[in-house]
Amino acid sequence: MKRKKIRIGLLGVGNVGCGVLEILENNQALIAERTGKFLVVTHAVVRNLEKARSLVSSDVVLTTDAMSVLQNPEVDVIVEVMGGEYPAFDYICEALRQGKPVVTANKEVLSKHKATFFALAKENRTDIYFEATVCGGIPLIRTMKVGFAANRINAFYGILNGTTNFILTKLEEPGSSFDAVVKEAQALGFAEADPSMDLSGLDSAYKLTILGAVAFKANVQLDDVYYEGITALESSDVAYAKELGYTIKLLGIGREVRPGKMTFKVHPTLIPEDHPLAHVRDEFNAVFIVGNAVGESMLSGRGAGGAPTGSAVVSDLMDIAFDEHPLGNKRNLESLGADIAIVPFSDTVSQFYLRLHAVDTHGALARISSVLAEHQIGISKIMQKDIVDNEAEIVLVTHLAVESTMAAAIAMLESEPAVGGISAKIRVGLDEV
């Protein structure tokens, strides 16, 4: 049987690009068997021809001229794994205008321009595939689009960033410190030389806009997302959380609070030990999804790295290859029709973990209780820690409180002489976040 060849133009031959090339080579026979097609990279666009030559086989045409590949009628599909907003944006637009399906692993450009891409794809009867933009090897986009297609998704809670999850896991080890753990993550290749995009929560926020768009069919923008990273965390918070029966994770949360009213936020969260998200460790990612028919599900796996991300890219390529007909199908085609309103972050509700420095222990306890009571915030648990010279740390978990009310209570506590300052404020639990 003669098999059709699908000719791929690869934009970028970095970590993910090499992962794609490797999988296409190693699993060539299996892919041809499963799809009935040969998937072959025929062209690669790079910045440095010399550096790239050793990375790709000699029958791949190497060029620095992206447009020549995008407009080449002998290239069937474009794989964009170069990253960054520009020129990736222009290249993807041009590929779609040429009617070529695009597979991308670029969360930044997709997060910012998804509405443009989806509209261009529709206009040109083609499609953009982006399984690799969120949680690498976990088939999350596909699961939300197809596996849970019959569901209205009520909420999802994701550990979307492997770097921060690795750091939080290492912080559980007694005696660890934030800075040392970040260095360890860098040495192991789990954190960039400049890890600020991960640590600040921005990386998770980008991914959240993409998941939100798929889950709720809405054009969620970065501006719609409140995000807060893990840089303010200390290892003592991780230890106290454990004592209280929780594990701290950086969660990206998308939730329909009321019909058509959404909230999107990224922040460290104390998760009860008996929740499956609490046991997602090291560099792993996971998303816990609540659907109106399927109930609670969780998917977990490696969120980054050349091979897992490459696996996601190739799964998209195979999805394109599975469809033999020229018309395409509606399985992947996105439109962002839902009319949503964002609930302001200040109106959302959480339980809170607070760590306070008490200058005068007895006085502090009394004032904390009365300030919280004045704001009608109940206390669920309270512990007093490490008293030295009548100074102590006080750790407490509140009942549910509105963000803005908690902010007001904290402003008042900050001005109390008996309370030396608020050392940590972390949200708790999944139900009302």
Place this chain on the structure above:
Amino acid sequence: MKRKKIRIGLLGVGNVGCGVLEILENNQALIAERTGKFLVVTHAVVRNLEKARSLVSSDVVLTTDAMSVLQNPEVDVIVEVMGGEYPAFDYICEALRQGKPVVTANKEVLSKHKATFFALAKENRTDIYFEATVCGGIPLIRTMKVGFAANRINAFYGILNGTTNFILTKLEEPGSSFDAVVKEAQALGFAEADPSMDLSGLDSAYKLTILGAVAFKANVQLDDVYYEGITALESSDVAYAKELGYTIKLLGIGREVRPGKMTFKVHPTLIPEDHPLAHVRDEFNAVFIVGNAVGESMLSGRGAGGAPTGSAVVSDLMDIAFDEHPLGNKRNLESLGADIAIVPFSDTVSQFYLRLHAVDTHGALARISSVLAEHQIGISKIMQKDIVDNEAEIVLVTHLAVESTMAAAIAMLESEPAVGGISAKIRVGLDEV
């Protein structure tokens, strides 16, 4: 825009059938929006017309005559949710012969006749969809087929049966007993009046043949599967396992031991506490998958119940609806081409947990050590429990040992007067199972 209607013939209106009807009704607008089609049950085949009338809306044609529906040119798709081997087998064959796509939730008939169904589907240019046969709401089949399509799957380890997982979770509570917990599961609707199909491991074994077929593209039969249930377990084993740092789960395992050499088995397994499968609790299901590109992934969720299983059935229906073209695609079409050999269970390798009754404690310890040493089975951990009148329980975990060697050692131990008997033998760990 005028939307096409997809007319569904529903075989069976039990728990899952009602779940399907409910989802199609509640999520009607969303499904039409996503697929561009209306999915409508137009015919339902039942055994008792009177009983069924109250369950389906009045515009559904109710009949006891399955053939009239299967052969009706005005029915586009058949959904088989009646369960059991016959007459489901005949109905599915007839539907495929008529060129109608079939969606089934029936693990027994699919496990036994998948090769026949796949061949008939191919012959008649149609397809059979079976997401709902394994782990209800978890989109497992789709993930293995499409999400991990670029991977060679090396192994998978599944908690495939919610009833037994519920029972094992409840057995962790101090003072619980196997019989009481089974009664509780029955009262809550998590176990059948006759729970033997679940408890014996047979239900998991059926599902394992289906997952094995999808993962390895091989015609795995029930005869290829070694299975052993949880009826021999005692709550003391669950407690001792915990003390040793493990949780006991009933696992279904499919693994390529060497290229082309497979093993398929279902048995209780001690899982280390730091493994994500150890934290899949209550009636939940999960499958841990190792792919050659994606690495380790886990999917978990509700494995049974009308809504989760119905969600899986409807996701298959939507998959059919997504494809607008008449030719179909290769995304779901299965063929079982792989040439596999089964490694006999007796040749597989595990660590073992043993609980032994020592009549004469000191003598028993000496004899156990020397019998195991004679068989070159190393001891990793050993504990002595509850000495009363010089009688005790001895609990130990071995190093890796071949099944047949362990069986020989146990036969020898059984005949030792100092050893009153082997009370439990449970396999340990995931790596070499």
